[in-house]
Amino acid sequence: MAVDTVREEQAMRRLTDSLLEDYSETHSAAEIHAVLSAVRLRFEGHPVREFVPILVERIVHRELAPPAQGSVIEEAAAAVEQSSSRADRRRAARAGFALDRRTATLAGAAVLVAVVVVALVARQPDPAPAAAPVAPALTVVRGVVGSEKMAFFEDTRVVEALAKHGLKVTAEPAGSRQIATSVDLGNYDFAFPSSSPAAERIQRARNINTKYTPFSSPMAIATFQPIADLLTAARVLRPGPVPTFDVARYLELVNTNTEWAHLPGNTVYPVRKNILVSTTDPRTSNSAAMYAAIAGFVANDRAVVQGEPAEQAVLPTLQRLFAGQGYTENSTQGPFQEYLAAGMGPSPLVLIYEAQFVEAAVQGKTKPGMVLTYPSPTVLSRHTLVPLGGSGDRIGRLLSSDPELQRLAAEHGFRTADATQFAQVSAEHRVPVQAELIDVVDTPTYDTLERLLDAVAKSYN
Known part of the structure; x- marks a missing residue:
């Protein structure tokens, strides 16, 4: 990418952050992004790029909070768009590079651009610049x-x-x-x-x-290295390049009400509470429903739950998995943000979408010692x-x-129809993921899943 293009993109990112902060009370983020995108499109294809962010900023400010009088910068933008003389463009480019080197203030930059435009217009047969093209309504x-x-x-x-x-x-x-x-x-x-x-x-x-x-994303469990070591010794976690979480062994510990403090040699997390994966509220959230599908499959002798006898057989296990957690949130964003911010104290095991962990890693939000593991079996959330x-x-x-x-x-962590896109993102950011998902099971029918979740919901009362 050319240096000028890099500078422009950096300036546009700073401008976006500034606009979101300035207009957060009067405009939604989507509205601000749409106006910014439409205004920037007016300058697409123009060779003089150095002061485009300044022109875009002034026009966007005018459209989001219109002043009483026209903006000299918007007039300058229209004049620049009409400039066809190669010599004029070179003058404008020189003025723009000087502005970049001095990192002038916004007000000074506006004056400089206006002077450049006056010089350009003075050389044109018709001094009246044409109006900038209006972006089509979205x-x-x-x-x-x-x-x-x-x-x-x-x-x-x-x-x-x-x-x-x-x-x-x-x-x-x-x-x-x-x-x-x-x-x-x-x-x-x-x-x-x-x-x-x-x-x-x-x-x-x-x-x-x-x-x-x-796109899709398999269910995963986020944990921390000390917890992973504990569970490896307890035969819940199977080590490897990407560790897997043995759901059958985990359910054995759950059904015997095993506490963290009961694990042999546990000096890193000797807490007197049951070993449970933290989930969302099964009454509202899909990720909790996917967790119920996984646990139900294992509790039903590795068969998809179908029919009333199977439902009744797995229900006590599902109720123990959810009711023992206490308060749960409506969506996975809540527990995952707590995982990122609070460490292993509140929630040493958190059920998430794989995409959430990959996205956080891409954005630099994960920390050393955070571990992504996959339930065995898991389900693919489509x-x-x-x-x-x-x-x-x-x-x-x-x-x-x-x-x-x-x-x-793919950059937000989702798997798409083109598997190479997700593989490239995870490789570039060194996120250890399962390239091929093998131990994946089907979910029950919607009606079966609803009956199971409704029965679990009653246990909260």
Whole structure:
């Protein structure tokens, strides 16, 4: 990437952060990203780049909080867009490089740009600059999504990629079971829960046949190296390049109410509480439902739970797994953020989506000693989009097929149809992941899973 391009991208990232802070009370993040993207597109293809961030900033400020009078910088931007003389462009470039070297103040930069524009206009036969082209209006598409996908939809690069297709997504988070059962979907153009059973429930309720599965993520368990060492000695964790979590052995400890302090030689976490994986609330969250599917499969002699006898047989184990935790949050974002911030004290084992750990590693939020492990068996959570109307179908098709959006999904930790994208991201950031998922089981039908979770919910009372 050229040095000038790097400077421009750095300046645009700083500008984005500043705008989000300045207008957070009056505009949503998606609105700010959309305006910024549309204004920047006005200058696409122009060879003089050095003061583009300054021009973009002034125009965006004007559109978000219009002053009484026109902006001299916006007039300067239009003049620069109309400049066709190669000599004029060289003058503008020299002025821009001087500005960059001096790191002038924003006000001084505006004056400098205005002077350059006066010189340019003076050489033109017609001194009146043409108005800058107006970016086409974006179609707003409303969606309700699992909270673990909010960072993806709020990513500036995702906002800009969608804007190229004339779309602006306004996403609102909710637990996946909430999306399927209690959210009023009449207010949205698409629903994007984190599993196919939840999507199936939505499709049946609204008589919709279409669905898209643009990416997926297996369930995983985040822990810490001292805990991993303890559980390896207890034969729960199987060591390897990527350690695996033996669910059958874990359930043995759970069913005998084994406490951390009971583990032989435990000097790093001698706590008098039961060994339990921390999850979300099974009454609202998809990740908890996936955990129930895993545990139910193992408790049912490694068979998918089906029929009332099997449901009744596994129910005591599931109730013990959830009710023993106490308070649980509605989405995986809560317990995972606590994992990142608070260390192993509150929650030494946390059920997460693999994508959350990979995304945190890409963003530099993980710390040495944090360990990603995979339940054996695990389930693959297929993030399934159900179009409800409007442009919801366009979003589903774009997320499933657009190369840029698929690449960005991989950078947020999701596995896409192109396995090489996820492999490249995990390799670049040295995240130890299972390249091929082998011990993966199916989930029960939606109706079976709902009956199990409803019975678990009653145990909370």
